[in-house]
Amino acid sequence: MRLKDKVAVVTGAASGMGKEIAKLYAVEGAKVVLADLNIEGVEKVVEEITINGGTATGVKVNVAELADVENMIDTAVNEYGTLDILVNNAGIMDGFEPVGDITDEKWDLLFDINTKGVMRAMRKAIPVFLEKESGVIINTASTGGFSGAHAGATYGASKHAVIGLTKNTGFMYAQKGIRCNAIAPGSVATNISSSMKNVNEFGMSRAGLTHQVSPRVGQPDEIAKAALFLASDESSFVNGTVLTVDGGWTAAF
Numbered sequence: 001m002r003l004k005d006k007v008a009v010v011t012g013a014a015s016g017m018g019k020e021i022a023k024l025y026a027v028e029g030a031k032v033v034l035a036d037l038n039i040e041g042v043e044k045v046v047e048e049i050t051i052n053g054g055t056a057t058g059v060k061v062n063v064a065e066l067a068d069v070e071n072m073i074d075t076a077v078n079e080y081g082t083l084d085i086l087v088n089n090a091g092i093m094d095g096f097e098p099v100g101d102i103t104d105e106k107w108d109l110l111f112d113i114n115t116k117g118v119m120r121a122m123r124k125a126i127p128v129f130l131e132k133e134s135g136v137i138i139n140t141a142s143t144g145g146f147s148g149a150h151a152g153a154t155y156g157a158s159k160h161a162v163i164g165l166t167k168n169t170g171f172m173y174a175q176k177g178i179r180c181n182a183i184a185p186g187s188v189a190t191n192i193s194s195s196m197k198n199v200n201e202f203g204m205s206r207a208g209l210t211h212q213v214s215p216r217v218g219q220p221d222e223i224a225k226a227a228l229f230l231a232s233d234e235s236s237f238v239n240g241t242v243l244t245v246d247g248g249w250t251a252a253f
Contacts, residue, residue: 001029002232007080009033009072011063011121012090014041016190017140020224021087026054028228030085033076035061055080063090063117064109073124082132085231086125088118088162089140093196094152096203107154114158119165126178133177138230139166140223141182141242143250149210152203163242170240179239181230186246187211188218214249 008025012018013034019041022032026049034056036042042058049056059075061068076083091114094106118139129135144150145159162182169180226245229235244250 002228002234003085004029006030006084006231007033007076007082008085008087008231009035009076009083009121009125010087010089011035011061011072011117012140013045013058014038016192017185017188017220017223017227018087018089019045020220021089021227022056023049023054024221024224024228025085025231026056027052028232030231031055031080032057033072033079034058035063035072036090037062061090063088063121064112066120069117069120070124073121073128077128083125083128084134085136085138086121087138087140087227087231088121090117091140091142091158091192093192094155095196095199096152096207097154097200098203098206099153101200101203102152102154110154110158111161114155115161115165118162122165122169122180126173129173129178130176135178136231137166137169137178137180138227139180139182141166141184143184143186143244143246145182145184146242147210147250149207151207152200166242167240174239179230179235181235181238181240182242183223183226183230184242184244184246185223186218186244186249187214188220188223190220210253213252215247218245218247 010022014036039060046058142159145163166182
């Protein structure tokens with residue numbers, strides 16, 4: 001059990017990649033706090049984990065709200081005594097808008113969820129990690145975090161920022177026992193497309209050119225296995241970097 005007695009927080013845990021990460025962490029021995037705005041979905045996953053002999057707690061969290069994010073970390077510490085692993089997985093898509101069609105409202109919404117929410121969770125967790133001189137942060141970025149052609153300008157910019165935050169944090173705290181890495185999934189079978197509103201036809205037609213060469217769609221459990229590696233001691237010398245999990249898609253360009 002690679003995460004025996006560890007305490008983990010996973011955001012966006014009601015479905016998709018977050019759900020599979022939380023389930024796998026529990027199987028590997030971690031006590032898991034599942035956070036999501038969809039509390040009904042979270043409770044179903046908690047029940048599934050518990051039935052299978054794991055330990056989990058669900059909490060309703062809007063990662064765009066500071067109080068929710070801080071309560072999420074406090075819940076882990078209050079329920080299980082500490083925090084060892086933070087997985088910032090929650091995120092939403094844009095509508096493939098190029099920069100000429102971005103609205104301030106859409107820009108602010110995506111950055112509040114995809115970027116500021118990640119920063120706030122990390123900021124809240126760091127003092128816990130510093131006190132114990134250990135901790136792992138895993139941020140779900142995207143191949144759109146290093147490519148300009150996989151989504152709209154806003155989503156791409158928000159995920160580029162997550163990668164920059166990840167690298168800076170990994171370097172800054174490297175001598176404090178804290179590791180921070182990101183996963184960059186390619187196309188994965190999740191429900192993130194449900195967050196797409198009023199898809200921009202021009203932007204989609206341009207981004208679609210790159211999507212056509214993706215070898216296949218990945219499955220959430222394949223991302224979870226990468227997240228397990230980064231959370232475990234097997235990756236003890238992996239820090240401040242991005243693990244691309246896309247079936248070879250971005251190897252082509």
